[in-house]
Amino acid sequence: MSLERSTEGARSLGRRNFLRASGALAAAGALSACGSNTGRSGGSGGGGTSLSQWYHQYGEAGTQQAALRYAKAYTKADVSVQWIPGDYPSKLASGLVSSSGPDVFEFHPDVQMAKSGQIVPLDDVIADVKSDFSDKDLTANSVDGKVYGIRMIDDPQFLYYRKSLLEKAGVEPPKTFDELIEASHKLSKGGTKGIYLGLKAGSDAWASPLIWASGGELLTPDHKVAFDTPATVAALKKMRELYSSKTLLLGAPTDWFDPSAFTQGLTAMQWCGLWAMPGIQKALGADFGIVPLPAVGSAGKQVVYNGGWSTYVSAKAKDVDAAKAFVKWLWIEQTKYQEDWSLSYGFHVPPRKSLAAKATKLQSGTAAEAVKLFGTDGHYDDPYWTQAMVTISQDMFTNAVVSGKNPESEVAKARTRVEAELKKIV
Incomplete structure (x- = not known):
């Protein structure tokens, strides 16, 4: 990247x-x-x-x-x-x-x-x-x-994890969001937090991927709102649970797209991109692994976002x-x-x-x-999901997750705003 x-x-x-x-x-x-x-x-x-x-x-x-x-x-x-x-x-x-x-x-x-x-x-x-x-x-x-x-x-972007820290804590690489929350608790020790999603607590990295991980889509194939589902609401609640757990690293010298917080031991897991892998290998050798964004809910699926x-x-x-x-x-x-x-x-x-x-x-x-995970779990941008809609989804995430506002209301507000944007282009 x-x-x-x-x-x-x-x-x-x-x-x-x-x-x-x-x-x-x-x-x-x-x-x-x-x-x-x-x-x-x-x-x-x-x-x-x-x-x-x-x-x-x-x-x-x-x-x-x-x-x-x-x-x-x-x-x-x-x-x-x-x-x-x-x-x-x-x-x-x-x-x-x-x-x-x-x-x-x-x-x-x-x-x-x-x-x-x-x-x-x-x-x-x-x-x-x-x-x-x-x-x-x-x-x-x-x-x-x-x-x-x-x-x-x-x-493609992944959740990086320190193999040695997971092994020491008796934690398997998470495949579901519940497993991610549990792992984050067990890995948050001393000066190391469980997970890092960036300076905005994941709102700029996971706003769309979280919806996909719940099994949903942003828009339908004919360009109508698709994210306003109970699964999206449930995913926001799970993300709020992670945010409130005190295991999320909320301050670091660099943002999520730079692996420094991970390589310097500030966090046991970090969302980052394939671009960072050579630097991580240089710093940690073989002491790291990757998984997709874990699935959220019973209808969820693992997601590798492609930037x-x-x-x-x-x-x-x-x-x-x-x-x-x-x-x-x-x-x-x-x-x-x-x-x-x-x-x-x-x-x-x-x-x-x-x-x-x-x-x-x-x-x-x-x-x-x-590359293999990218091939099986890769998710690409929809050109109809415009810049304004990106901002709307990030606002929805921030309000529901960071500010603790009612997720049902935030999803409904986001739907209204996205529908207004769609009228301009469809």
């Missing part, structure tokens, strides 16, 4: 309502905050064509240098790389409605960007290799039968065709860069089937187990 990978997996990465109206002053402020590095020297390549490519600030060492290296290697345009720290979604929202925004950028599937004409279809870009991408990755980036984004990396990032072309690009040509070059033709991006800076699953099949770093040990 980046070490800012979302949350709600990749999506929670500080997400706000992505299409919130932004004035010119906000746009200017966002742009002034962006770190700018040009991939090429001198700006003389590409016959005068210039492109701006935006990334959020990845946390893994070497990622920015890799992005610059890829851009510099492109000879048909001068590609400048904007490396954006902080609240990337808000800065991107401002950039996309300004005259100085990105030509090419990374983000997560969102139907509003397509419906509002902020991005252009990429069917012609992906056509020759479309069958090399998984159906789920294609569906996540498709609206009304058109492909708008090309998946760059898949980022990740996709690349898009702005409809406001100075030269849309040139931007699409660059995307095709980097994310379709340059398989060596795609493999480098997925496997050299933390672990990520390459979205291309052909690359995933030869990803030797993911074919043994816990990494191989992660």
Whole structure:
């Protein structure tokens, strides 16, 4: 991931309502905050064509240098790389409605960007290799039968646990939420808490996955509210039970997407992504394992949330065709860069089937187990679950779990708010 990978997996990465109206002053402020590095020297390549490519600030060492290296290697345009720290979604929202925004950028599937004409279809870009991408990755980036984004990396997320601490406490890796709560109690000893879900107590990491783990869905296949069920209410109550148990680590130097709290012994279990596995291996050796988010309730199922990032072309690009040509070059033709991006800076699953099949770093040990769990329990973003809905679900989680408000009322309020958002796009 980046070490800012979302949350709600990749999506929670500080997400706000992505299409919130932004004035010119906000746009200017966002742009002034962006770190700018040009991939090429001198700006003389590409016959005068210039492109701006935006990334959020990845946390893994070497990622920015890799992005610059890829851009510099492109000879048909001068590609400048904007490396954006902080609240990337808000800065991107401002950039996309300004005259100085990105030509090419990374983000997560969102139907509003397509419906509002902020991005252009990429069917012609992906056509020759479309069958090399998984159906789920294609569906996540498709609206009304058109492909708008090309998946760059898949980022499955898991519950990491310290084998030695579980063995000492006589605890098995949890498969159900009741087992998770019990394990968290037994593992919370001395200066070590049972579990860490981030600085927001899991609201930005588990708001959607908790619903899936209860056996539910966010939306129906025809884009109607599906999460307003007794199972969701019961899941929120279980999460409140965990939150109230005093076994949840609520303060740490870094957030859930960074494994430091886990590797430094502040917690026995932590929700984090596959991207962190090399660092965890370096710190702990073989003393760790992974499980999906445990099932909640009798109809529940284990969940591996897939975060990740996709690349898009702005409809406001100075030269849309040139931007699409660059995307095709980097994310379709340059398989060596795609493999480098997925496997050299933390672990990520390459979205291309052909690359995933030869990803030797993911074919043994816990990494191989992660890929297997991803295949059986993986859950992907729904492009109709927009940025505003992400915020609504996180509010529902926070109010019911952290603030202790009535979960039935919070689910009902969330339904009303989501239905209002759906009317804008369906």
